[in-house]
Amino acid sequence: MVIRPAAGVLSTTQVRTGIGRAATVPGRGGDLPPDGHHNLVVDRSAASRATATTAEHPATASHTDRTVIRAALAAANDDRIVIDLDDIATQYSALLQEFPGIVIRFAVKSCPVDEVLTTLARQGSDFDATSPQKIAQVFGEGVPPNRIHYGNTIKSDVQIAEAYRLGIRDFATDSLEDAEALAVHAPGSRVFCRLATSGDEAHWELSRKFDRTAAETGLIPSGVSQHVESQQMPVEAWHTAFDTLAGVLSGLNAHGITVDHVNLGGGLPALRCLDHHGKPLNPPLREMFSAIRESMSRLGRVSRAPLRFLMEPGRHLVADHDAIRAHVARLFSRCHTEGHRVSWLYLSCGKFNGLYEMDRIQDRLEYPSYDGDEYLPAVVAGPTSDSDDAFDSSGDGLVRVPRTAASGDPVWIFSCGAYTTAYTTRGLNGFNPLPYTCVGGPSGAAHGI
Numbered sequence: 001m002v003i004r005p006a007a008g009v010l011s012t013t014q015v016r017t018g019i020g021r022a023a024t025v026p027g028r029g030g031d032l033p034p035d036g037h038h039n040l041v042v043d044r045s046a047a048s049r050a051t052a053t054t055a056e057h058p059a060t061a062s063h064t065d066r067t068v069i070r071a072a073l074a075a076a077n078d079d080r081i082v083i084d085l086d087d088i089a090t091q092y093s094a095l096l097q098e099f100p101g102i103v104i105r106f107a108v109k110s111c112p113v114d115e116v117l118t119t120l121a122r123q124g125s126d127f128d129a130t131s132p133q134k135i136a137q138v139f140g141e142g143v144p145p146n147r148i149h150y151g152n153t154i155k156s157d158v159q160i161a162e163a164y165r166l167g168i169r170d171f172a173t174d175s176l177e178d179a180e181a182l183a184v185h186a187p188g189s190r191v192f193c194r195l196a197t198s199g200d201e202a203h204w205e206l207s208r209k210f211d212r213t214a215a216e217t218g219l220i221p222s223g224v225s226q227h228v229e230s231q232q233m234p235v236e237a238w239h240t241a242f243d244t245l246a247g248v249l250s251g252l253n254a255h256g257i258t259v260d261h262v263n264l265g266g267g268l269p270a271l272r273c274l275d276h277h278g279k280p281l282n283p284p285l286r287e288m289f290s291a292i293r294e295s296m297s298r299l300g301r302v303s304r305a306p307l308r309f310l311m312e313p314g315r316h317l318v319a320d321h322d323a324i325r326a327h328v329a330r331l332f333s334r335c336h337t338e339g340h341r342v343s344w345l346y347l348s349c350g351k352f353n354g355l356y357e358m359d360r361i362q363d364r365l366e367y368p369s370y371d372g373d374e375y376l377p378a379v380v381a382g383p384t385s386d387s388d389d390a391f392d393s394s395g396d397g398l399v400r401v402p403r404t405a406a407s408g409d410p411v412w413i414f415s416c417g418a419y420t421t422a423y424t425t426r427g428l429n430g431f432n433p434l435p436y437t438c439v440g441g442p443s444g445a446a447h448g449i
Contacts, residue, residue, distance in 0.1 A: 066414065069323045072439045073412050074368065076325045079348050079434055081420055083111075085119045086440030087321040092123045095268075095313065098289050099296075103310040105149055107266055108134045110314025110418045111322075115438040117141045120317070128312045131155075132162040139166065146170075151312065153178060153194055160185040172225060172263075183217030190222035192263050195244060223261030223310075224248055235287045237267070242295035249302045258304055264292065264311040270319030270415060315418040322417035324354050324434065328409040329383050331401065343378035345401045347411055350382010350389040353431050355416060356423035358382070358391050366412040367402050375400040384429045 072082045096104060105128040106120050112134060117127070118141045127143060129135045130152035138148055145167030153174040155163075160171075164186040171186060173179045174194040182189055226241045245262060252259060269283040300307050329346040336342050351358050358380075365380070377398035381390035391399060402409075424433040 066323075068439055069321075069414075070368075070412070072437055073323060073325045073410075076437065079324070079326050081322055081324050081354065081434050081436035083113060083116060083318075083322040083417065083436060083438045084440055085115060085438050088116060088318055089119050089123050089441075091317050091321065092120055092125060095316070099293070099309070099311070101309075103308065105151075105310055105312045106317060107151075107312050107314030108138060109422055111318040111420070112137060112422055113436065113438075114141060115441060116318065117143070119441055121147075126310075132159055132166065135163055135166055135168060149192075149312075155181075157181055157185055164189070170222070179217055179219060183219055187218055188220065190220045192223050192225045192261065193221070194225045194227065195248060221257065221259055223259045223263055224252075225263030225265055225310075227265035228267030235284055235291050238288055238291045238295070242291075242298065245295075245299055246302050249299060253302075253304050259307075260305050261308050261310060262296075262299055264309060266312045266314055266316075268311070268313045268316035270315050270418065319418040320415045322420065324349060324413040324416055324420070326354075326411045326413055328405050328407055328411060330407050331378065331405040342398075343376050343401070345378045345380050345399070345405060346383055347380065347413075348383055349413075349431075349434060350384060352382065352384055352386070352389060352425045352428045354420050354424060354434050355382065355413070356419050358389075363416050364414040365399065365401070366414070367405065367409065368412060369409050370402040370405070372402060372404065374403040376403050377401075383431055386428070 068086070069082050069084050076082070092104065092106075096102070103126055105126040106117075107128045108117065109130050114137070117138055120127075121138075121141055121143050126147040126149065127138045128149050128151040129138055130150075135148055135150065139145070146169070148168055149170045149172070150163050150168050151172045153172050155178070160181055163171075169186070169189045170192075171182055171189050172192045172194055173182060179191060182191060224245060226245050228237050228241050241264075249259075249262075268288070269285070271283065271285065296307075296309055326347050326349045329348055331343065331345045333341040333343045349355060355363060378401045379390055380399045380401070383389070421433070421436065425431075426433065
């Protein structure tokens with residue numbers, strides 16, 4: 001297959017040829033390797049001339065530039081994921097500016113794509129990995145072990161030993177049993193104790209864990225961590241998390257235990273998501289950042305020792321910076337049990353090959369080949385015929401789709417960068433994972449630092 005760049009795409013295509021290597025193929029395009037992954041370098045000034053018809057309501061339209069991704073979507077002649085590496089780097093830098101001095105660990109599970117890891121590593125990011133396999137993947141991008149945290153509290157003896165063999169000395173734990181296993185298979189390592197509860201009982205329990213961690217296991221108590229649920233919207237959730245952390249630090253002080261790190265975990269939301277009824281979520285990001293900064297100062301006053309802070313964003317860094325080029329499989333109406341007919345728009349990708357969260361959120365759809373103004377409400381579904389492979393169709397969850405949508409028409413799906421590649425199946429009902437294209441990033445090889 002040959003990539004035919006649209007206007008605004010440079011004449012050099014970087015094609016992945018193996019782990020840690022990239023080949024530069026001159027000319028307008030290059031033949032893809034079997035895995036279909038490649039880098040497409042885009043001239044951003046020229047890409048701004050790309051246009052597309054949008055079916056988004058003006059009130060929910062993107063408030064940041066998408067012309068680069070649109071140029072790459074227009075250049076694609078097959079279904080694929082497009083990832084904007086420059087935008088991910090910019091998002092990382094913006095977050096770091098909000099919290100100077102904080103250590104950012106990218107949650108690898110949210111977008112385990114080699115080029116994304118390389119991009120963030122070049123920005124100075126640390127990484128939160130959840131298995132030896134993901135640790136090895138991050139190593140493959142040239143990241144040293146002291147910038148990798150094993151953040152999964154569920155791990156076997158074999159997995160602990162393998163991570164330790166790879167050089168990992170920083171682990172998360174939330175149980176005495178896990179801490180005891182770490183002492184045997186990762187001796188001398190630093191541990192973060194993840195909080196799962198709040199209240200006085202939690203303070204006592206955590207103190208007991210730290211006492212046993214230090215006295216009985218030989219591990220180094222490094223800090224505490226609190227994870228606010230993913231795509232967390234209310235500012236109050238952050239206040240609650242920090243109230244718990246402040247109480248725990250006070251409890252540790254009373255027991256003569258000093259920690260030097262607080263891990264704020266993940267939970268920062270993406271900016272352009274829709275809920276399962278298609279309404280913009282509009283997270284109060286400014287208020288969240290303000291609450292986090294104020295609470296960090298508060299924890300610093302509570303702690304007996306200087307604190308270093310960490311956070312582990314995933315979705316916040318990547319969700320808004322990739323898109324999918326899909327196509328219409330079929331638009332038709334079906335008779336529901338109540339006797340009325342409902343339109344269904346079936347796409348070439350769905351829950352099992354790119355849109356895993358489609359039962360909880362709606363993705364923003366654009367129809368670049370449609371220039372009409374007649375739309376109808378429809379259930380949007382994936383191609384597998386599985387009952388879970390569809391947007392929520394209850395209440396006002398129907399989506400406006402072109403009345404004349406025909407099989408083969410391209411559909412662009414935005415703000416789906418979190419967990420797009422991570423949750424895709426290997427071929428449910430014969431529908432394979434989508435290949436991906438990366439735009440932007442360094443002009444040289446995509447791998448290594």
